[in-house]
Amino acid sequence: MIDHEKIEQAVRLFLEGIGEDTDREGLKDTPARVARMCEELYAGAEDDAAVHLARTFTSKSSEMVLEKDITFYSTCEHHILPFYGKAHIAYIPDGRVVGLSKLARTVETYARRLQLQEQLTGQIADALMEHMAPKGAIVMIEAEHMCMTMRGIKKPGSRTVTIARRGVFESDPVLEERFFRMLGR
Ligand SMILES: Nc1nc2c(ncn2[C@@H]2O[C@H](COP(=O)(O)OP(=O)(O)OP(=O)(O)O)[C@@H](O)[C@H]2O)c(=O)[nH]1
Numbered sequence: 001m002i003d004h005e006k007i008e009q010a011v012r013l014f015l016e017g018i019g020e021d022t023d024r025e026g027l028k029d030t031p032a033r034v035a036r037m038c039e040e041l042y043a044g045a046e047d048d049a050a051v052h053l054a055r056t057f058t059s060k061s062s063e064m065v066l067e068k069d070i071t072f073y074s075t076c077e078h079h080i081l082p083f084y085g086k087a088h089i090a091y092i093p094d095g096r097v098v099g100l101s102k103l104a105r106t107v108e109t110y111a112r113r114l115q116l117q118e119q120l121t122g123q124i125a126d127a128l129m130e131h132m133a134p135k136g137a138i139v140m141i142e143a144e145h146m147c148m149t150m151r152g153i154k155k156p157g158s159r160t161v162t163i164a165r166r167g168v169f170e171s172d173p174v175l176e177e178r179f180f181r182m183l184g185r
């Protein structure tokens with residue numbers, strides 16, 4: 001639940017804290033603007049992946065389905081700075097598949113909140129297993145963290161890669177290899 005009043009007060013205080021004049025023309029609407037932006041950036045907390053992933057339909061195929069290069073933007077919970085990149089999701093159906101867009105919607109659900117990349121990766125994999133019940137699921141995320149690039153250690157171009165395996169992907173390395181081949185790695 002986004003509390004506009006609290007965000008506006010906090011942004012005004014923050015602007016004062018960095019020595020700004022909150023009444024100057026360019027800043028006078030900023031607190032309200034930031035509150036509206038938060039509705040979008042943190043909308044995931046109000047969303048439920050079950051709504052998207054429960055809309056499965058029957059399929060005879062038990063071949064791996066891969067949706068790759070799903071662009072996402074999230075916010076790191078340590079510095080409240082963006083991290084962004086690509087998510088790749090694959091699963092082995094067990095009689096049911098889901099509309100392809102629902103995989104990207106699931107990424108959005110978990111990306112649009114304060115996050116850690118490892119947690120984001122695991123939450124997507126867990127949601128697939130819980131709501132679609134496939135034989136297995138694997139999620140890989142490659143991202144650039146602005147807390148690593150524009151501040152702190154300042155390593156532009158460095159990328160963090162995380163992976164979460166569930167179900168048959170945990171026990172069968174051949175399936176994991178096939179996932180990497182399909183990804184083009
Ligand atoms: N594991 C993990 N760490 C993250 C993520 N995003 C940011 N971090 C790290 O969180 C850590 C926070 O470290 P602290 O020492 O508390 O904060 P800091 O002094 O600002 O750290 P520096 O970034 O090293 O300057 C840093 O090492 C960040 O790189 C993430 O998604 N996952």
Ligand SMILES: [Zn+2]
Pocket residue numbers: 076077078079080081145147148
């Ligand atoms: Zn950070």
